[in-house]
Amino acid sequence: MKRPLVIIYLVPLLLTALLGCIAFQFWQIQLRDEMHYGQAELVNRGAALMSRELGHIQQIMEYMGDELEANLLPSSFPNQEAWRLAVAKYFMRARGLSDYVSQVRWLAPNGQEQVRVNVYEHNVELVPTAELQNKANRYYFTEGMASPKHTVALTPIDLNIENGNIVRPYEVTIRASIKLQDSQQQTIGLLVVNYNLNNLFARLRSLQTADNTLEIVNSKGQWLLAARPELEWLHLYGDILSSFANMYPDGWQQIDRSRSLQPIRLKDGRPLSSMAVLVDEEVVLAPYYYFVSQTRPEVWRQELFFAMLLVIIVAAVSGILLTVFGLLIWRNISQRKQNLEHIAAEKSALEATQLKLTEANKMLISLQDELVEKGRLSSLGLMVSGVGHELNTPLGGIRLCLSSLQHLKPSIAAHVDSKTAEAYESSTNLALQNLNRASDVIEQFKRITQQKQLYSDNALFNVKDMIDDTLSPLKPVLSKRPEIHIEVVVEPELVLSSSQSVLSQVLQNLVLNALDHAFSNGQTGNIRVTAKQEEEFVIEISDDGAGIPVALLDSIWEPFVTTSRGAKHSGLGLYMVHQWVTRLLQGRIEVRSNETGTRFTIFIPT
Structure with missing residues (x-):
């Protein structure tokens, strides 16, 4: 197939493919924005519902604390048993303040339960004194006792655990506590109320839509409410691999950094929105949990499939039209080309002759x-x-x-x-x-x-004589810098078979480079030139000056790189040194530099 025909068929194909990709990406952005809008609505509704219920819990706790301190202090009763029965009756009445109450307790300052009332559906049970337990080692007791006066302390959302075992079926629980004080402001106990949030979580789960989920993760990225129920609360059984943070590490990093409504894009392109919910910003700085909404994978795949199918159809039709249009244009161009070929051939012959004359x-x-x-x-x-x-x-x-x-x-x-x-x-x-x-x-x-020319053939020469001859023309320059001392450490009998002129020019450039860049005016310093024969011939030029900036070390062998452009330096000196060493001497050159000085090491094969 002729090349113009290949172009005519290939260009429309590439153009339509490019436009198709752009259209597909644009569609994904539009769809992602729409999904984010729906997710934001879900997250806001869920957060508002949760915040409202938690606020109601705080109000109940404050009300019960005030009632207990006003009317049910132990000092107001003739004996402990009378006080215990009065408190138990009040607890049984107070459970009607919220349908979520599952347990109400009065804990002594040492953590021992004084009164405990359990609520099972619509039944209320007073726990006998013999079955009361000491809760001093429980985290909610220590946190509650450490909280300020008249402040409600809320624990993170958790599952209810009795006698060291998780209660089945699951009871999603949050514990609220408030310190109780007498008229002398002495702490006489801690009121602890367990709230069963199963109904609240069921209401939150019902907010999910066919396109987007509504999920909750705690501050460690562990599932509390998930679109797949089997993933919930697995961290309590030691399974950390199934957590949100492990399944979506990139998304979790973005969620954990933000405290406001945050649109996020997952690795597979799906949109995700999250928002942190705080129990009390004045008391708890970190959020207890995050509301997360993500587009369901099957919904996203289906939308992508339909979009891709539509793009392919449009791209195919556009490609066919562009190809037909291109064939018509090619036909006209071919007709014109045939008329110009003869003139072009004569012109090419003349140009070829002129080119030969120019080269000669x-x-x-x-x-x-x-x-x-x-x-x-x-x-x-x-x-x-x-x-x-x-x-x-x-x-x-x-x-x-x-x-x-x-x-x-x-x-x-x-x-x-x-x-x-x-x-x-x-x-x-x-x-x-x-x-x-x-x-x-x-x-x-x-x-x-x-030396016939700079790039002469290799010859055997005395290295010390070569160095002395190189440094001799520099004496006028060195006389202007008496504070700079040049030391040459070379065995007098050391000889080398190489290009003396090239090596001399390399040495001269490196010494001048040290004089120009390593030392400021009036600064004392030393330049040391050493040479020795090892597996390769090694010559080193070192100084104890300012050193080369770290940012330039990777580019000093490139042309026009200099730190003294204002002093009319061209930046070609080290570039030429590198070219001479690697191309003419067939060797290599290395540089090491820090704030205490610079050392150039040249290796020449022997």
């Missing part, structure tokens, strides 16, 4: 530049060699004269005073030192000019 011209210019460069280097080498040869002749004469003068010293010393003899010896020694220095400079020039 570039090659000639390149060869010419190379010949000029080689000629310049050759002339420079001849000139330096000639100058060195011409200077060596008079320098040799001067050396001969100085040697003769040194041999004449004994005979001259006999005819002059000691001060003149000492000046004579000092002058000849100074002249000899400067003569040696001039000879060394000529030798350095000879070694430099013997």
